[in-house]
Amino acid sequence: MSTLEDRYRRLLAWYPADHRSDHEQEMLGVLLAGARPDQVRPSIADTFDLLRGAVRVRLRRAVSAPDAPGWPAATAIAGFLATLLLVADGLRFAVEMPLAVSQFADTRAHTSFSLPHLLAFYFGPAPYWLAWLTIAVLAWRGARRPATLAACAVTTAQLLLALYGTGTTMWGSAYSAVLANISLPLALVVTASLLASPGPRRGAELLGRRAILGAAATAAVLVALTTSPLFGLFFPEPSFPATPESLHAFLSRAHWWSVLRLAVLLMAAVLLLVVLARTYQGRRACALLAIPAAPVIAKCVEAAAAGTIDGSAGVSRLLIDGLIGFALVMLCVRLAELPSRNRTGNRERHPA
Numbered sequence: 001m002s003t004l005e006d007r008y009r010r011l012l013a014w015y016p017a018d019h020r021s022d023h024e025q026e027m028l029g030v031l032l033a034g035a036r037p038d039q040v041r042p043s044i045a046d047t048f049d050l051l052r053g054a055v056r057v058r059l060r061r062a063v064s065a066p067d068a069p070g071w072p073a074a075t076a077i078a079g080f081l082a083t084l085l086l087v088a089d090g091l092r093f094a095v096e097m098p099l100a101v102s103q104f105a106d107t108r109a110h111t112s113f114s115l116p117h118l119l120a121f122y123f124g125p126a127p128y129w130l131a132w133l134t135i136a137v138l139a140w141r142g143a144r145r146p147a148t149l150a151a152c153a154v155t156t157a158q159l160l161l162a163l164y165g166t167g168t169t170m171w172g173s174a175y176s177a178v179l180a181n182i183s184l185p186l187a188l189v190v191t192a193s194l195l196a197s198p199g200p201r202r203g204a205e206l207l208g209r210r211a212i213l214g215a216a217a218t219a220a221v222l223v224a225l226t227t228s229p230l231f232g233l234f235f236p237e238p239s240f241p242a243t244p245e246s247l248h249a250f251l252s253r254a255h256w257w258s259v260l261r262l263a264v265l266l267m268a269a270v271l272l273l274v275v276l277a278r279t280y281q282g283r284r285a286c287a288l289l290a291i292p293a294a295p296v297i298a299k300c301v302e303a304a305a306a307g308t309i310d311g312s313a314g315v316s317r318l319l320i321d322g323l324i325g326f327a328l329v330m331l332c333v334r335l336a337e338l339p340s341r342n343r344t345g346n347r348e349r350h351p352a
Contacts (some may be wrong), residue, residue, distance in 0.1 A: 004035060007042055014054035016338060020334025058338065072197040073206055074284035077276070080194020080203030081215055081289060082186045083136050088219040089183055089226075090129035091164040098229050128158065132187070139200050155187040162315045184315070185292035185322045192288075211275055218268050225261045225331075255304075262300040269293060283337075287329040 009032050012024050023229075031046060104122040107113065131154045138147035162184060173231065193200055202210055224230055234257070276282030295318045 002031035004040055004042070005032060007163060008032070008046075008050075011042060011047060011050040011054075014051060015057055019057055029055040038095060058335065068090055070284055073281035074203075075197035076203035077206055077281060077285040078203070078288035079197060080200035080207065081285070082189040082193070082292065083132075083139065083200045084215055085222075085292075086132045086183060086186050086190065087136050088216075088223040089186075092223045092227050093125055093129050099228055119350075120320050121229050122237060127156065128183075135190075136200075139194065142201065144199055145193065147199075148191075151187070151191040151194050155191045158184055158187060159315070168189040181318075182292055182296050184318055185295065189288055189291060206281070210225070212301060214275070217267050218271065221264060222268060225257075225264055231257060258300060261303050262297070264295075265300055269297070283333045284330075287326050290325035294328075295321040297325075299320045 005028065008028055009024075012020055012027060015024075031042075099124045104118055107122075108115070108118055127214075131150065135147050135150050135154065138150065190200065191201065207215070231254075273286055276286050298321050
């Protein structure tokens, strides 16, 4: 039959092992001294206080400053994967170029919009993707300084233009839609990798060839699901003249595109966790990659829930979602690492 001391010990087991080693006997003595003579179970107040204290101790450790040595390698890995996604997204832009040319010609012929505005709307990101392709080549060839300077310049320009696009004018919104997307947090991760780590090339070396091939295939699938030609292949637009019934049927079918993209994105995130979570720096790379991944997942969830084909997000929303994603993943990482740290601490305190 369990005694009051046994029940208190079960509650104290929620505390980290090293904390119990230092304070368990003292806490147990205080609890037993304050108990009634006939008490056989911990009071509700004591139970609540003990559990609250255990949660506070674990959270305080989880959000404490991480060990520094693993972060440069983690930033290098995240920088390489972010560079890969940026290059893949640039290929998506190249695939959609014929459609953009057709739409540009049609809009130019049937509207009074000025040529500079149309060029900026349909082809504005072209210099941006060419710049990132150049940066990727420079980083891979070891030209660290030129790649870093170019990345800082391109990322700063994109951030300023995207902020400008938060204005109320129609063309300002167009600039925001073009530049305030996943490419912005990806660019921030790559720039941080070039500034604060051995660089994306070192990240590729740490990953290994098999992981690189898997990441390239995953990036290709993710980018393919955002291309207009593939969407049109599965969901052809209603023939002209469109009726309300045909438009409704088209939107009902196209809604499943958002659901499919969300499912594939979540599968990719799980695969990434499986591959990277085995190492110290890999787990921190997952947290860094949550900065671009969290806004995309949130956007796809909103689109799937609202029954729309796509969603939208401003610069502030991108950054806030990214920081929340980083904080949540990093919190999970720190909580998952506590048992191993406790075992290490016990070995140091009680050597064989």
